Amino acid sequence: MFILLSGRLTWPAVAMLLDSGSPGFDALVAPGHVSTVMGPEEWRFVVDRHHLPAAVAGFTSESLLAAFYSVLRQLQSGERFLDNCYPEVAHAGGNATAIRLLNQTLDIVDANWRGIGIIPRSGYALKPHLAAHDARVQFPDHSAPDRRRAGEMPPGCDCAQVVLGKIYPNQCRLFGSACTPRHPVGPCMVSDEGACRIWWAGGMREQVMATAIE
Numbered sequence: 001m002f003i004l005l006s007g008r009l010t011w012p013a014v015a016m017l018l019d020s021g022s023p024g025f026d027a028l029v030a031p032g033h034v035s036t037v038m039g040p041e042e043w044r045f046v047v048d049r050h051h052l053p054a055a056v057a058g059f060t061s062e063s064l065l066a067a068f069y070s071v072l073r074q075l076q077s078g079e080r081f082l083d084n085c086y087p088e089v090a091h092a093g094g095n096a097t098a099i100r101l102l103n104q105t106l107d108i109v110d111a112n113w114r115g116i117g118i119i120p121r122s123g124y125a126l127k128p129h130l131a132a133h134d135a136r137v138q139f140p141d142h143s144a145p146d147r148r149r150a151g152e153m154p155p156g157c158d159c160a161q162v163v164l165g166k167i168y169p170n171q172c173r174l175f176g177s178a179c180t181p182r183h184p185v186g187p188c189m190v191s192d193e194g195a196c197r198i199w200w201a202g203g204m205r206e207q208v209m210a211t212a213i214e
C-alpha cells in the first residue's frame with residue numbers, strides 16, 4: 001500500500017491570515033472535526049492573540065446556528081471567548097488516542113497551499129519509518145519539474161482569493177459561466193465542501209462585479 005498524503009493543519013493558515021492584518025473576517029466559526037481530534041483549544045489563539053470571537057461548530061444546523069449566534073453576540077457585546085458549540089463530540093484536550101497515533105506516524109512540515117504558497121509547519125508528512133508506504137518517497141517522479149502543477153490555479157480561477165475570504169465566490173468572473181458544478185474550472189467548485197460549490201448549491205447563481213471585500 002502506498003499513501004499520497006496531502007494532510008494539512010488548518011490553524012497555521014488561519015494564523016497567517018490574522019497575522020497579515022487583513023484577514024477578511026471578523027469572527028471564526030471553527031471546524032468541529034478538527035476540534036474533535038485536536039481539542040477546541042487549538043483555536044484559542046484567535047481570541048487570546050487577536051481578540052476575535054470564536055466558536056467551535058459541528059456539522060448539524062443546530063450546532064452551526066449556535067456558533068453563529070455565539071460569535072454575533074460576542075461581536076455585539078464586546079465580550080470575547082472561545083465557545084464550544086459542539087460539546088457532545090469536541091472535548092478539552094481532544095482525542096488522546098488520535099493525537100498519539102498522529103504523533104507516531106506523521107511529522108509536521110512546511111506545506112504548499114495551492115494559489116497561496118508555502119505556509120510554515122502547516123502540513124503533514126509520513127515519518128521516515130513509514131517511507132516504504134510513502135508514495136512521495138517511492139515514486140519521486142511524480143514531482144518531476146515537467147509534471148509539477150503545485151501552486152498553480154487554472155487560468156482565471158480565483159479560488160485562492162475565495163478561500164482567503166478576499167472575494168465572494170460569485171465575484172469570480174468565471175462563476176456560473178465557465179465554471180459550474182457540471183463543468184468545474186477550479187477546486188472550489190469540485191468538492192461539496194468547496195466555497196463556490198456551496199454558494200451554487202445555496203442558490204447563488206448570479207455572478208457579481210468583482211470588488212474586494214474590505
Ligand code: SF4
Pocket residue numbers: 156157158159160162169172173174175176179180184185186187188189190196
Ligand atoms: S467559480 Fe470556479 S473558477 Fe471561480 S474561483 Fe470558484 S472554482 Fe475557481
